[in-house]
Amino acid sequence: MKVGIIGAGNLGMALAKNASRNAEVTAVKRNVVDVEGVKVVDRMEEVRDCDIIFVALKPDVFRKELEKIGGIAGNKPVVSFAAGVKLEEMEKCIKKPYRAMTNLAIEHRSLIAYYPAETLQQISFLDAEFVECNSEKELDVMTAYIGSSPGILAYLLHAFILSAIRDGVDYEKAVRIAVSSFKSTAELYGRYGLEGMVRKIATPGGTTIEGIIRVEEVQSALIEALSSASSKAKVV
Numbered sequence: 001m002k003v004g005i006i007g008a009g010n011l012g013m014a015l016a017k018n019a020s021r022n023a024e025v026t027a028v029k030r031n032v033v034d035v036e037g038v039k040v041v042d043r044m045e046e047v048r049d050c051d052i053i054f055v056a057l058k059p060d061v062f063r064k065e066l067e068k069i070g071g072i073a074g075n076k077p078v079v080s081f082a083a084g085v086k087l088e089e090m091e092k093c094i095k096k097p098y099r100a101m102t103n104l105a106i107e108h109r110s111l112i113a114y115y116p117a118e119t120l121q122q123i124s125f126l127d128a129e130f131v132e133c134n135s136e137k138e139l140d141v142m143t144a145y146i147g148s149s150p151g152i153l154a155y156l157l158h159a160f161i162l163s164a165i166r167d168g169v170d171y172e173k174a175v176r177i178a179v180s181s182f183k184s185t186a187e188l189y190g191r192y193g194l195e196g197m198v199r200k201i202a203t204p205g206g207t208t209i210e211g212i213i214r215v216e217e218v219q220s221a222l223i224e225a226l227s228s229a230s231s232k233a234k235v236v
């Protein structure tokens, strides 16, 4: 299988590395770089013989290049990972348009949201966990909750590190502890849910509950942060 990736920047190259584990990948960017396992070229025309084309351009660049990409793709499927560019816009120039959203962790393995349902057939060769969106609106929301969220949540992890350092833990240990605690949290949440975790971790009158009581402000700030990113994703 041959995969063409137009816009081999941060996200495009991460997708290229994932795809290259199961396919022959040609990635397009104007400033060519050497990447192991990926053929990097500077002309879009070179993906003409690919079986499928992924687009990971910035939304404004994608809109400018829609006609050209449509001409190159012909009857081949085009899956856009770009924020905001709607199927209706793509359909004007592209015969078989699909949309998906993921984040930089896709280089190794991550979650991919997609819409419409038939998109899965096009992307299932990727090493990923897949989640189907019920509407294009829901896919747009995923730009914030899947695409941007690592960049936002990293600040929470960093705050954790700073706090540990303030309490006397050295930097390297603080980073290890923070990363491990965030991983453990996700695992325990999946297993027990929030109420189960409170029951199992917070001893009545103990230390955990003192922290839980004060975390409400962080919760509100996080809701605001993710909602702001989500609102912005609707207008890019």
Ligand SMILES: NC(=O)c1ccc[n+]([C@@H]2O[C@H](COP(=O)([O-])OP(=O)(O)OC[C@H]3O[C@@H](n4cnc5c(N)ncnc54)[C@H](OP(=O)(O)O)[C@@H]3O)[C@@H](O)[C@H]2O)c1
Pocket: 006, 007, 008, 009, 010, 011, 012, 028, 029, 030, 031, 032, 056, 057, 058, 059, 061, 065, 081, 082, 083, 101, 102, 103, 104, 146, 147, 148
């Ligand atoms: N970064 C993320 O974490 C992330 C997560 C989810 C979704 N996304 C989405 O992915 C898209 C790309 O974001 P990004 O952060 O990966 O941006 P980026 O790093 O700027 O990547 C875009 C790439 O497109 C290339 N490019 C620009 N004009 C081109 C053209 N005319 N022909 C071919 N290649 C061209 C650029 O490389 P040259 O300058 O060498 O041409 C650039 O490396 C956006 O729509 C964004 O919403 C990104």
